[in-house]
Amino acid sequence: MRVLLNVSYLGTNYVGWQFQENGISVQETLEKALFEATGLQTRVTGASRTDSGVHALGQRAHFDTSATIPAERYPFVLNRYLPEDVRVMLGQRVPEDFHARFAARQKTYTYRIYNAPHPSAITHAISWHVPLPLDTESMDRAVQTILGTHDFAAFAAAGGQAKTTVREMLDASVTRFGPMIEISVTGTGFLYNMVRIISGALAYVGLGKLDGDCFSRALKSLDRLDLGVTAPPQGLELTRVCYDPALGIKDP
Amino acid sequence: MRVLLNVSYLGTNYVGWQFQENGISVQETLEKALFEATGLQTRVTGASRTDSGVHALGQRAHFDTSATIPAERYPFVLNRYLPEDVRVMLGQRVPEDFHARFAARQKTYTYRIYNAPHPSAITHAISWHVPLPLDTESMDRAVQTILGTHDFAAFAAAGGQAKTTVREMLDASVTRFGPMIEISVTGTGFLYNMVRIISGALAYVGLGKLDGDCFSRALKSLDRLDLGVTAPPQGLELTRVCYDPALGIKDP
Numbered sequence: 466m467r468v469l470l471n472v473s474y475l476g477t478n479y480v481g482w483q484f485q486e487n488g489i490s491v492q493e494t495l496e497k498a499l500f501e502a503t504g505l506q507t508r509v510t511g512a513s514r515t516d517s518g519v520h521a522l523g524q525r526a527h528f529d530t531s532a533t534i535p536a537e538r539y540p541f542v543l544n545r546y547l548p549e550d551v552r553v554m555l556g557q558r559v560p561e562d563f564h565a566r567f568a569a570r571q572k573t574y575t576y577r578i579y580n581a582p583h584p585s586a587i588t589h590a591i592s593w594h595v596p597l598p599l600d601t602e603s604m605d606r607a608v609q610t611i612l613g614t615h616d617f618a619a620f621a622a623a624g625g626q627a628k629t630t631v632r633e634m635l636d637a638s639v640t641r642f643g644p645m646i647e648i649s650v651t652g653t654g655f656l657y658n659m660v661r662i663i664s665g666a667l668a669y670v671g672l673g674k675l676d677g678d679c680f681s682r683a684l685k686s687l688d689r690l691d692l693g694v695t696a697p698p699q700g701l702e703l704t705r706v707c708y709d710p711a712l713g714i715k716d717p
Numbered sequence: 718m719r720v721l722l723n724v725s726y727l728g729t730n731y732v733g734w735q736f737q738e739n740g741i742s743v744q745e746t747l748e749k750a751l752f753e754a755t756g757l758q759t760r761v762t763g764a765s766r767t768d769s770g771v772h773a774l775g776q777r778a779h780f781d782t783s784a785t786i787p788a789e790r791y792p793f794v795l796n797r798y799l800p801e802d803v804r805v806m807l808g809q810r811v812p813e814d815f816h817a818r819f820a821a822r823q824k825t826y827t828y829r830i831y832n833a834p835h836p837s838a839i840t841h842a843i844s845w846h847v848p849l850p851l852d853t854e855s856m857d858r859a860v861q862t863i864l865g866t867h868d869f870a871a872f873a874a875a876g877g878q879a880k881t882t883v884r885e886m887l888d889a890s891v892t893r894f895g896p897m898i899e900i901s902v903t904g905t906g907f908l909y910n911m912v913r914i915i916s917g918a919l920a921y922v923g924l925g926k927l928d929g930d931c932f933s934r935a936l937k938s939l940d941r942l943d944l945g946v947t948a949p950p951q952g953l954e955l956t957r958v959c960y961d962p963a964l965g966i967k968d969p
Contacts, residue, residue, distance in 0.1 A: 473838040520839060540835050552838040581969075583792050586725040586804040587772060587843065587954075702839075717833075 467563060468536045470495075470543075471555035471717050472511075472524040477590045477699070478550060481517040482524070491515075491551060495526065498546035503532040512565040512706045513572060516658075518698035520591060522575075523554075523705040523717070527565040554717035563712070571635060571707040573651040576664040577700045581644040592645065593664075593700035599671030601646055605639040607670045607677040608648065611663065611684075612637060619683035619691055620663060621656035630656055639667060646671075649704070662689070664696035719815060720788045722747075722795075723807035723969050724763075724776040729842045729951070730802060733769040734776070743767075743803060747778065750798035755784040764817040764958045765824060768910075770950035772843060774827075775806075775957040775969070779817040806969035815964070823887060823959040825903040828916040829952045833896040844897065845916075845952035851923030853898055857891040859922045859929040860900065863915065863936075864889060871935035871943055872915060873908035882908060891919065898923075901956070914941075916948035 472495065480488035492509055499507045512525040534542055539556030547553065579585045579592040580599045611617075611634045618630040636651040648664050666683075669675035675693055683691040708714040724747065732740035744761055751759045764777040786794055791808030799805065831837045831844040832851050863869075863886045870882040888903040900916050918935075921927035927945055935943040960966040 475838050475841075522839065544835060549836070549841045550838050552836055552841075554833075554835050581806075583796060583806050583969075584801070584804055586727050586802050587774065589727075589801045589804075591839065717835075 466531075466536065467527055467529050467559050467561050468539060469525060469527045469557050469559045469563065469565060469714065470539060470553050472521060472526055473552045473554055474521050474524065475550040475590065476515060476518050476520045479517065481519065482511045482513065482515045485517075488517075491521075491524075494547065494551050495543070498543045499528065499530075501546040502542045503530060503534065505530060505532055510565055512569050513703050515703055516698050516701075519701045519703070521703040524703050525565045525569070525706045527559065527563060529561075555715055557715055559712070559714070565706075568708050568712070569654075569706050570709055571651055571653055572655060572703065573636075573649060573705040573707075574655065574660040575702045575704045576648040576650075576660055576696060577702070578646040578648070578664070578668060578696075579644055580641075580646050585644070588645070590699060591702070593668075593697050595668055595672075597672055599646060599668060600673070601639050601641045601671065603677055604646075604648075604667045604671045607680060608637040608639055608650070608663070608667060610677070610680045611650075615684045616687060617656055617659060617684070618687040619689050620659045621689070622658035622662065622695065624657055627656055632656065658695055661696045661698065661701055662692055664700065665694040666692040668696065669693040718783075718788070719779055719781050719811050719813050720791060721777060721779045721809050721811045721815065721817060721966065722791060722805050724773060724778055725804045725806055726773050726776065727802040727842065728767060728770050728772045731769065733771065734763045734765065734767045737769075740769075743773075743776075746799065746803050747795070750795045751780065751782075753798040754794045755782060755786065757782060757784055762817055764821050765955050767955055768950050768953075771953045771955070773955040776955050777817045777821070777958045779811065779815060781813075807967055809967055811964070811966070817958075820960050820964070821906075821958050822961055823903055823905060824907060824955065825888075825901060825957040825959075826907065826912040827954045827956045828900040828902075828912055828948060829954070830898040830900070830916070830920060830948075831896055832893075832898050837896070840897070842951060843954070845920075845949050847920055847924075849924055851898060851920065852925070853891050853893045853923065855929055856898075856900075856919045856923045859932060860889040860891055860902070860915070860919060862929070862932045863902075867936045868939060869908055869911060869936070870939040871941050872911045873941075874910035874914065874947065876909055879908055884908065910947055913948045913950065913953055914944055916952065917946040918944040920948060921945040
């Protein structure tokens with residue numbers, strides 16, 4: 466039986482989704498819990514390889530198992546063995562040829578900037594502290610210019626494995642909730658560090674260090690240098706992964 | 718010079734505001750930072766002795782110092798020496814007879830309940846997970862019945878040092894933001910564990926295990942047993958301490 470999970474985690478204490486020599490990954494944490502729950506060595510495949518320190522509200526992961534636990538019971542079963550900062554929210558049986566990563570149609574990421582003179586003691590683990598005031602209206606206007614299908618080569622860090630750098634961005638917004646600014650971007654797929662590069666550029670736009678045409682320029686020049694700094698990982702969250710509605714994949 | 722600070726902290730890794738033999742307190746963490754910043758041993762006095770695991774957005778604390786640092790600079794100076802989970806948001810010079818605790822006129826506490834079938838990996842440190850659905854409308858109606866001046870003897874855990882159990886509650890509300898429920902209570906003062914007892918009772922009201930008259934009954938009976946469980950500490954936050962407006966105490 467192939468099972469698809471919706472997984473949430475606070476990335477602070479992990480080296481990222483995928484196995485790494487230098488620390489504990491979310492993937493191995495889930496596999497360990499599966500082993501403890503079922504007694505079976507089980508490989509888990511995630512929809513997105515989130516980086517070290519990056520969080521997820523709605524990561525997806527599938528695995529094959531001969532265990533007789535009904536798919537819907539996995540949240541209850543696994544949360545008994547998982548640490549507090551990794552939680553399974555939903556389990557669902559899927560066809561044997563379903564693949565959490567290859568079947569993904571859209572992903573939504575949220576990037577949080579804590580914009581106040583002094584850092585936050587409460588939300589420091591899930592946001593980037595920017596002390597100078599940011600103009601969120603100009604940030605929201607600027608981020609609209611990435612919508613559509615473009616070659617996002619300028620929006621990628623070295624180290625990515627993508628065959629093409631063309632992606633389609635479907636929705637983007639910048640919203641302020643008191644001192645917290647949320648950047649939300651939905652696309653058919655993302656290049657390595659893409660949302661952190663967009664967020665870093667948006668912070669520069671908000672500070673007036675970059676103008677609102679920076680994304681349009683970078684989409685033409687394909688030059689990473691048109692986009693300023695890469696925002697740090699702790700502000701980033703994989704919020705949602707969407708599949709073909711015909712597959713009937715549930716949301717928590 | 719007497720200086721008043723506005724202090725924010727994530728209480729997870731602390732034994733509470735006040736010195737304890739069995740772990741690190743927020744008070745000693747601040748005093749250590751003050752020593753590192755000024756070279757002077759300085760005693761810090763807080764407005765509220767928050768318990769182990771309880772958070773603060775707007776704790777207040779005063780200290781006397783012969784250091785020549787302008788009061789307004791203390792957030793910048795102390796945040797260099799403080800850990801990420803303790804932050805000073807504001808510093809202000811106050812009269813020599815000002816006392817952070819005795820001068821407090823009102824305090825606002827927020828209690829957070831994460832109300833979803835499975836616990837949250839992201840907010841587990843700042844909320845109480847209640848898996849069964851809570852009726853927030855009946856909780857909001859019930860909490861209104863604590864408003865006014867009453868003998869809150871039934872709302873106190875053993876171990877408090879209050880001379881009288883009469884307090885005035887000025888404002889109270891229960892609001893839902895998606896899976897997160899925020900209970901906000903403002904009063905002239907609070908008894909030991911009072912907000913956690915109110916929140917525990919409200920959760921029972923939301924589940925239908927206690928009726929909406931439970932607070933009225935407890936205010937008459939003065940019997941703790943009329944109010945169900947005490948909610949756990951990690952959901953509680955000291956949100957704001959207010960002083961006489963004539964004193965000109967600033968908010969961050």
